[in-house]
Amino acid sequence: MTKQRIVPIALGIAGAAWVARAAWGLPAQIGATTGKIAPYAAGSARYRDRRFHNTEPSSSFSGGGDESILVSFLRRRAQGKPQQPIPLAPQVAPVDAGEIAVTWYGHSSVLVELDGKRILADPVWSNRVSPSRTVGPSRLHPTPVALDALPAVDAIVISHDHYDHLDKATIVRLASLQTAPFVVPLGIGAHLRHWRIPEDRIVELDWDDQTEVAGITITCTEARHFSGRGLKRDLTQWASWAFAGPKHRVFFGGDTGYTVKFAEIGAKYGPFDLTLLPVGAYDPRWADIHMNPEEAVRAHGDLGGDVLVPVHWATFNLAFHPWSEPIVRLKAAADSVGVPTVVPMPGQRIDASRGSQDDRWWARLG
Template identity: 40%
Template sequence: MIAIVSIIGVLVVIYLLFTNYYPSFGGDVSKEQQKTYQLSSNYKDGKFRNSNDVPKEMSLSETLSLVYTFFTTKVPNGRPTKDIIPQHLKKVNVSNYKGDTRLIWFGHSSFLLQINGKNILIDPMFGKVPAPHPLLGSSRFNKEFPIEIDQLPVIDAVIYSHDHYDHLDYESVLKIKDKTKHFYTPLGVGVHLSAWNIPKEKITEMDWWQETALDDIRLVCTPAQHFSGRKMNNGQSTLWSSWVITTTTDNIFFSGDSGYASHFKEIGDTYGPFDLALMECGQYNEKWSDIHMMPEETAMAGVDIKAKNVMPIHWAGFKLALHEWTDPIVRVKAKAKELNLNIISPEIGQEIIVKDTVNNYTDWWKNYE
């Protein structure tokens, strides 16, 4: 018994030292910040909440059981058979781009958006592993990127949806922070950026339904049904969101991470229709479907928000669930056909013109099965 207690004590000390001194965990929301968040209708009893009563709080035994299942279950076709090779872009063609609004996908949920002469990064996660330390997760599916991160042009804005490691990555922030003019986040997420020495005047935190302007581009922080936290003791201390990005000619929706709920229809009714919706579709399971949509729900959400075109995201980047890596795209396309919804499926690095009416994309993932 003494030995067991001693081991537990040592593990607790190691955890506390690791989370308090290893920089990738980010910052902690102060009591002063908590007071300001009380003005938000999404904040109650020291935590941010979803409109619905989710996610369900799991007991320690349930959590350990889920972790054990994840790390011991072998998933056939859980990863591509070889590294995904993206389409590559020349630096000059990115830096000097003046054409129609376009996006470049980096895999998972990361994009470069070039719109109205501005360069905007969305959930830029360029790290190898979606975890606080390289030994705590499996590596991404693509070692190469469409363009090397140090060759990216000046970034006018970075938009984050929430603070999970597969969306907000410490090493990625270090690579882009000196060339980035401003960061936009849901409430609380800026505390991590501040911990990584980004000046507070370069950070704008927003609540759901708040709007701001980046010159002639309107940014709207909109709801999502998810959760947050970068360590065991700060869950739901920061907000999560989706985003609307709109100009006089283009209207784009980015879902962030979300379960399927009524907020999609509310967003569609308020800000739709959308030329293109970047919709979460991957890393799901029936056990946590309240915070990650199943593929069929992704298609239904695309209808709800009145999207002319839907691009499934949150797949083809990392293995964070127990489904086959191609399951998301196959299932969402089948459901979309049933709903008469147009799905686009570009390769990593392929140019995505927002107003494109041809959408000539191939089933490229079949080359990696």
């Protein structure tokens, strides 16, 4: 066989091997099928025509903007990464949970301490947020702490089923390390069952449903977003969450566009000592389902929030804005109306009862 024939054959074999690696385990990563999800979703008033719907008309992609997605990718994608490594805070995990504190592990992964209890929300410890282990957005910084180094938690809460919020490997590992229940929006329980999470550890809620865990009332509240892990969208519900203890309250936005429903949530379940609100991955082309920083400040006011802690930024490059722009814009908008904000670095614990301050760490990274 000639060299001219060997080279294409070798390239073809290498390409096939790469595709095989990229596709390895996809069905398990994607989760439950439509048929397994539908029986749990069908009871919701928001579930019609075999899919969930936002209260306000919403598009996950409007197609507008000054340039195409391809042009944006080619021209501006590199802006989403800092010029220097993102710093990690030293691990701080008190033996006893605090009265009102939060540790940010990156993106939307947070550990909330509320009246002596702990709630872990949207835990994602994998390197990529994708059904593939070799393709998809990867971390801009390492995980600040190993999963097995987390303290015992009282509940694990999920906002929706996108890969940057619901990660199979993390969920399966947590199920073996922790004994806490998984509290999720309607339909997501089917994914957990597919991954062999015990039925008695799954609590599924619709908007405005509540459950009590360890003396903390956990309420599934409305969000303006969408869902989907495969080719079909909106098979499972998406949500924000309100956590209420005997003395303090926390709102967790997960991932959402701005909605007038925040004012109703604030009136019904607030006011909140802390609001944890998404501020990154925004773009005019998907403005309905991702808030920008100014909208996060507005939502914080609607919710009756005291201190705003931004999430959903700096860990995965998911849009086309400069990596630190969400916080620059957030600080400017918050300062203009007197909203207190704290911006932790990944792994940093913020004790709101002590009036913690940030040191503008992001400004040093370029």
